Amino acid sequence: xxxxGQRLTMWIKIIALLCLCDASAAQLSFSVAEEVxxxxxxxxxxxxxxxxVNELEKRDLRIVSGNSNKHFDVDLKTGALYVCNRIxxxxxxxNTAKCSLSVEAILNNPMHLHRIEVQVTxxxxxxxxFIENEKFLNISESSSTGERYLxxxxxxxxxxxxSVKSYKLGPNEYFSLDVQGGGQHSESAELVxxxxxxxxxKSVIHLVLTALDGGKPPRSGTLxxxxxxxxxxxxxxxxxxxxxxxxxxxxxxxxxSIVTVSATDLDEGINSEILYSFIKRGNFKPExxxxxxxxxxxxxxxxxxxxxxxxxxxxxIQARDKGTPSRSTHGKLLVEVIDVNDNTPEITVTSLxxxxxxxxEIGTVVALVTVTDKDGGSNGLTSAKLLGVVPFKLKVNYKNxxxxxVDGPLDxxxxxxxxxxxxxxxxxxxxxxxxxVIPVHISDVNDNAPLFSEPVVNxxxxxxxxxxxxxxxxxAVDPDLVENAKVTxxxxxxxxxxxxxxxxxxxxxETGDIISLQSFNYExxxxxxxxxxxxxxxxxxxxxxxxxxxxxxxxxxxxxMILAPYSEHGSVxxxxxxxxxxxxxxxxxxxxxxxxxxxNALLSYHLSEPKGNNLFRIGTSTGxxxxxxxxxxxxxxxxxxxxxxxDNGEPSLSATVSIDVVVVESTAEIQTQFRHVTVKEDSxxxxxxxxxxxxxxxxxxxxxxxITLIAVRCHRTDGTFSxxxxxxxxxxxDGSWSYSKATQQYDVCFSSDTLKSDVVVFPAPFPxxxxxxxxxxxxxxxxxxxxxxxxxxxxxxxxxxxxxx
Numbered sequence: 105x106x107x108x109g110q111r112l113t114m115w116i117k118i119i120a121l122l123c124l125c126d127a128s129a130a131q132l133s134f135s136v137a138e139e140v141x142x143x144x145x146x147x148x149x150x151x152x153x154x155x156x157v158n159e160l161e162k163r164d165l166r167i168v169s170g171n172s173n174k175h176f177d178v179d180l181k182t183g184a185l186y187v188c189n190r191i192x193x194x195x196x197x198x199n200t201a202k203c204s205l206s207v208e209a210i211l212n213n214p215m216h217l218h219r220i221e222v223q224v225t226x227x228x229x230x231x232x233x234f235i236e237n238e239k240f241l242n243i244s245e246s247s248s249t250g251e252r253y254l255x256x257x258x259x260x261x262x263x264x265x266x267s268v269k270s271y272k273l274g275p276n277e278y279f280s281l282d283v284q285g286g287g288q289h290s291e292s293a294e295l296v297x298x299x300x301x302x303x304x305x306k307s308v309i310h311l312v313l314t315a316l317d318g319g320k321p322p323r324s325g326t327l328x329x330x331x332x333x334x335x336x337x338x339x340x341x342x343x344x345x346x347x348x349x350x351x352x353x354x355x356x357x358x359x360x361s362i363v364t365v366s367a368t369d370l371d372e373g374i375n376s377e378i379l380y381s382f383i384k385r386g387n388f389k390p391e392x393x394x395x396x397x398x399x400x401x402x403x404x405x406x407x408x409x410x411x412x413x414x415x416x417x418x419x420x421i422q423a424r425d426k427g428t429p430s431r432s433t434h435g436k437l438l439v440e441v442i443d444v445n446d447n448t449p450e451i452t453v454t455s456l457x458x459x460x461x462x463x464x465e466i467g468t469v470v471a472l473v474t475v476t477d478k479d480g481g482s483n484g485l486t487s488a489k490l491l492g493v494v495p496f497k498l499k500v501n502y503k504n505x506x507x508x509x510v511d512g513p514l515d516x517x518x519x520x521x522x523x524x525x526x527x528x529x530x531x532x533x534x535x536x537x538x539x540x541v542i543p544v545h546i547s548d549v550n551d552n553a554p555l556f557s558e559p560v561v562n563x564x565x566x567x568x569x570x571x572x573x574x575x576x577x578x579x580a581v582d583p584d585l586v587e588n589a590k591v592t593x594x595x596x597x598x599x600x601x602x603x604x605x606x607x608x609x610x611x612x613x614e615t616g617d618i619i620s621l622q623s624f625n626y627e628x629x630x631x632x633x634x635x636x637x638x639x640x641x642x643x644x645x646x647x648x649x650x651x652x653x654x655x656x657x658x659x660x661x662x663x664x665m666i667l668a669p670y671s672e673h674g675s676v677x678x679x680x681x682x683x684x685x686x687x688x689x690x691x692x693x694x695x696x697x698x699x700x701x702x703x704n705a706l707l708s709y710h711l712s713e714p715k716g717n718n719l720f721r722i723g724t725s726t727g728x729x730x731x732x733x734x735x736x737x738x739x740x741x742x743x744x745x746x747x748x749x750x751d752n753g754e755p756s757l758s759a760t761v762s763i764d765v766v767v768v769e770s771t772a773e774i775q776t777q778f779r780h781v782t783v784k785e786d787s788x789x790x791x792x793x794x795x796x797x798x799x800x801x802x803x804x805x806x807x808x809x810x811i812t813l814i815a816v817r818c819h820r821t822d823g824t825f826s827x828x829x830x831x832x833x834x835x836x837x838d839g840s841w842s843y844s845k846a847t848q849q850y851d852v853c854f855s856s857d858t859l860k861s862d863v864v865v866f867p868a869p870f871p872x873x874x875x876x877x878x879x880x881x882x883x884x885x886x887x888x889x890x891x892x893x894x895x896x897x898x899x900x901x902x903x904x905x906x907x908x909x
Contacts, residue, residue, distance in 0.1 A: 134222045136187065137225045138224050155183070155211070168208045201263050273295075278301065313327040349440070421436070458471075486504055516549075565655070567623075567624050624656045660704040664749040676762075709722050739767070747760065
């Protein structure tokens with residue numbers, strides 16, 4: 105092929121001839137197979153150009169070729185274009201799928217130039233061949249079936265159907281062959297392990313790989329494969345991806361890095377250290393253009409990359425570990441060569457109307473753009489378009505003049521600036537392009553109302569807070585700008601018809617601070633709500649609302665109150681106990697309440713007694729006063745006790761009650777005292793009244809139930825009554841009594857001191873059932889025990905009750 109100065113000189117002559125004459129150019133296409141005999145006619149120029157054969161000699165028809173070797177000539181008598189030298193496609197067009205030769209037919213008087221392109225078709229004149237006659241493989245005996253081993257591919261100078269089409273592997277019991285199609289690239293063959301290897305049985309395996317082309321008849325080439333079975337280094341390196349792709353511009357400077365391949369090995373130590381290298385395939389030597397760092401896998405340019413020679417390079421890469429024996433894997437690298445041209449289109453923004461209002465109508469002109477290219481001919485013709493999805497479009501005004509117009513809705517709050525990317529491409533071969541970014545700023549209009557972060561805001565305020573305190577700050581955000589985003593706040597509605605909200609709270613119109621106008625009392629007002637409106641300063645103004653719930657938090661501002669029958673400190677309260685009282689004897693129970701809530705109302709009871717007196721104790725949570733031990737002769741007959749009731753607030757508030765405990769000789773004196781107190785009063789106590797009502801109610805209900813049951817039984821037994829056990833009331837020595845009927849039993853328990861006893865009346869959710877025993881445990885709880893009919897299971901439920909319940 106003609107290179108450098110010869111080619112340049114030839115084309116200069118041809119261009120000069122074109123410039124000196126008034127000539128028209130045309131192009132003819134012919135096809136001829138390679139290796140045809142000399143004199144083979146390719147086509148008839150005179151016939152295709154409609155020229156009289158008799159004029160060929162007069163007009164001095166000549167065939168001019170850009171190559172040093174002339175492959176075609178013309179018969180001036182017939183106008184036939186024939187082969188005058190041997191044509192070898194593989195020599196003319198190595199490593200390319202298509203091959204064509206360009207020649208020019210020149211006529212004088214007048215001068216005309218006709219371009220002739222002759223496609224050279226391939227014949228099967230080359231057999232497949234391997235770069236090596238023998239391939240050695242080291243495979244560990246621990247390799248799993250299904251593992252693959254890349255084999256060298258055969259090289260066939262022919263193309264198309266005459267190139268390598270298939271591979272076959274000689275018969276053996278260990279390996280099969282898997283051939284993978286390469287699509288637009290070459291195929292690859294891999295050995296697939298089908299049977300586990302055993303080095304002790306067979307340490308060397310000999311295989312024969314045959315490559316066949318698609319010619320008729322087909323040609324073939326063979327490769328001897330010697331497999332050495334090894335039994336160490338279990339894992340092979342694995343590339344991070346099966347195919348690496350990289351781009352490199354032609355004439356790239358040496359040592360420019362284009363890609364880094366990476367493989368990992370699951371082994372440790374030296375077995376995981378990997379070395380990278382190229383694999384030679386066919387006539388292509390990748391090390392002539394590229395270099396690979398054995399340690400890092402970085403691939404750099406070390407030769408002159410020429411787009412006209414190869415547009416892409418298909419390279420095989422090997423990753424081998426440092427184990428003994430080493431294991432390797434293979435990867436593919438496709439390097440695409442990018443062509444370089446002299447000039448790219450230039451984009452010039454001649455006028456930019458910025459900013460653009462966000463409510464601009466579709467079709468509004470944003471900018472005027474001009475695209476120019478210094479090249480001439482088709483290389484100077486340009487077209488332009490926008491990249492990406494943007495609400496703009498290019499409108500052609502005249503040739504290379506464009507208008508950038510609005511083509512969709514704009515929203516400054518979403519995107520305040522668009523960087524519109526415009527690409528201009530020429531019509532050269534290959535086409536070149538350039539890009540330009542046009543910044544388009546969007547201006548604001550008042551199209552957004554102020555927004556609160558949530559529709560309802562809960563504000564917690566402590567009771568007794570100072571008047572004028574800021575209890576919360578309400579903030580609304582307006583995504584607009586300047587005046588359109590300036591927000592003012594106002595109260596919108598009242599929380600009560602009788603109390604205006606403006607007398608309770610106020611709001612700072614600028615900051616949104618909510619200010620209390622009074623001190624709140626949790627016991628009087630626990631919550632209230634109102635609405636706040638946020639309005640911007642746009643034209644017209646926009647607004648939105650938020651509901652504010654104010655919840656008053658309780659503070660410990662109420663002291664505990666002692667409940668009857670005892671009075672607070674300063675009153676005389678007395679209780680009597682027998683001298684024979686045992687330890688834990690119930691003396692009295694103090695009850696108190698607190699108007700506060702939560703922990704502020706959680707009460708605890710403490711006993712303040714004279715120093716050295718250890719006769720009594722009080723339940724911290726129950727308020728029950730009991731004896732610690734039996735009486736002794738050294739104990740006083742009257743014990744003044746002071747009970748301190750404290751809440752759990754901060755700071756804690758308390759109340760006290762004084763009780764004089766009098767020691768008497770017997771329980772009779774206590775009963776006499778009780779009767780004396782009862783007679784002294786003019787009416788029944790509430791406790792006796794409740795007890796009387798309860799007994800009467802139970803009796804009436806029982807009688808009615810008994811009559812109903814007898815009536816039902818009589819009706820079922822044709823008028824004969826069944827026997828029913830009579831109800832029985834039993835009085836116990838401890839002062840309690842029991843009511844029993846059939847399998848029902850009700851126990852009502854009193855302590856030895858009637859004044860201090862609790863009456864338990866079961867409400868509707870807790871009625872006793874058949875087979876259930878209910879007993880008072882003392883204090884504030886009772887136990888319900890139910891025996892099932894099969895007497896296998898017993899259910900125990902404990903409930904808390906209060907006096908009078």
